[in-house]
Amino acid sequence: MEKKLKIIVGITGASGSLYGYTLVRALHQLGVDTHLIATEMGEKVMQFECGIGMEEMKNYATVHSNRNLFASVASGSFKTDGMVICPCSMNTLGAIANGVGDTLLSRAASVVLKERREFVVVPREAPYHLIHLQNMTRLAEAGACIMPASPGFYHRPTEIWELANFMVGRILDVFDIDHELIERWGEKS
Numbered sequence: 001m002e003k004k005l006k007i008i009v010g011i012t013g014a015s016g017s018l019y020g021y022t023l024v025r026a027l028h029q030l031g032v033d034t035h036l037i038a039t040e041m042g043e044k045v046m047q048f049e050c051g052i053g054m055e056e057m058k059n060y061a062t063v064h065s066n067r068n069l070f071a072s073v074a075s076g077s078f079k080t081d082g083m084v085i086c087p088c089s090m091n092t093l094g095a096i097a098n099g100v101g102d103t104l105l106s107r108a109a110s111v112v113l114k115e116r117r118e119f120v121v122v123p124r125e126a127p128y129h130l131i132h133l134q135n136m137t138r139l140a141e142a143g144a145c146i147m148p149a150s151p152g153f154y155h156r157p158t159e160i161w162e163l164a165n166f167m168v169g170r171i172l173d174v175f176d177i178d179h180e181l182i183e184r185w186g187e188k189s
Contacts, residue, residue, distance in 0.1 A: 006033040007175065008073050008083040008112065009061065010105045013041025016087035016124035017049050021057075022164040023086050023171060028060035033082070035073050036061035037098055037105045039092065059119060066104045073108040074165050082118030083109060087149060090125050090132050097135035097142075113142050120174050122167070124149040145174055155183045 007027060011020035020042075027034040036057055038046065046052050054063055062072040070080040085092060085105070092105060101107040112119045121144050125132065136146045151157070151166040169182035 004033050005029065005175070005177065006035070006080045007039065008035045008080055008108050010083065010088070010092070010109070011036065011038040011042040012085060012087060012089040012092045012105070013039055013045050014087035014089040014124040015045060015049065017042065017046035017052075018160070019122060019124070019149055019167050020086045021046060021050055021052055022161070023028035023084060023168045024057060024060045025166075026168050026172065026179065027177075028154055030172075030179060032177065034061035036063045036073075037066055037073070037108060038063075039066050039089075039103070039105060041089070064104055068104055069107055071104055071108075074104055074111065076111050076115045080112065080117060082175060083112040083122070084120040084122065085109065086120070086122035086167075086171065087124035088121045090123065090135070093121060093123060093139065094114075094131070094135045096121075096150050099137040109159060112145065113139075116143060118175055119144040120147055120173065121145070122147050122149050147171065147174070148160060154185060 009024055043054055057063055095106045096109045101110045140146050149167055151163040157163050165181040171178045
């Protein structure tokens with residue numbers, strides 16, 4: 001019997017919630033058991049940028065309250081294949097890089113790091129200052145994959161969803177999840 005992948009997705013208050021929304025929907029369509037945690041600002045920004053609330057997200061994922069430190073994803077005994085925070089605010093990134101686990105999102109990230117599972121952080125900020133870079137370095141040294149929201153253009157996108165699909169496709173690649181969201185370099189469709 002083939003094991004079903006289980007991935008935690010965090011959405012924070014950084015701009016770029018389209019990436020997180022697209023990721024959660026893609027994981028759902030690919031049959032991945034997805035657990036979603038959004039910060040309060042993550043929920044507000046997604047509503048503002050995309051017109052999407054947590055009720056709709058329940059169609060694609062198991063949604064956990066960021067205040068519920070008793071949730072399954074807060075424990076290392078709850079086996080997952082990893083976690084993605086997309087988009088990731090510098091506030092959340094800094095908290096995780098410095099071992100602060102006072103919310104479900106930061107606790108789940110700490111668990112994923114300590115259990116040596118895949119951990120992808122998609123910062124959506126520009127420019128970076130030294131503390132941002134130092135915090136990203138700390139996470140990278142702890143095993144995280146830092147993947148700034150920097151979509152490519154070699155596929156000649158003409159619509160915004162193609163840019164979101166590019167980033168989501170690259171995230172799925174880290175987890176070795178087969179998909180058809182992007183055209184691979186050197187491949188013709």
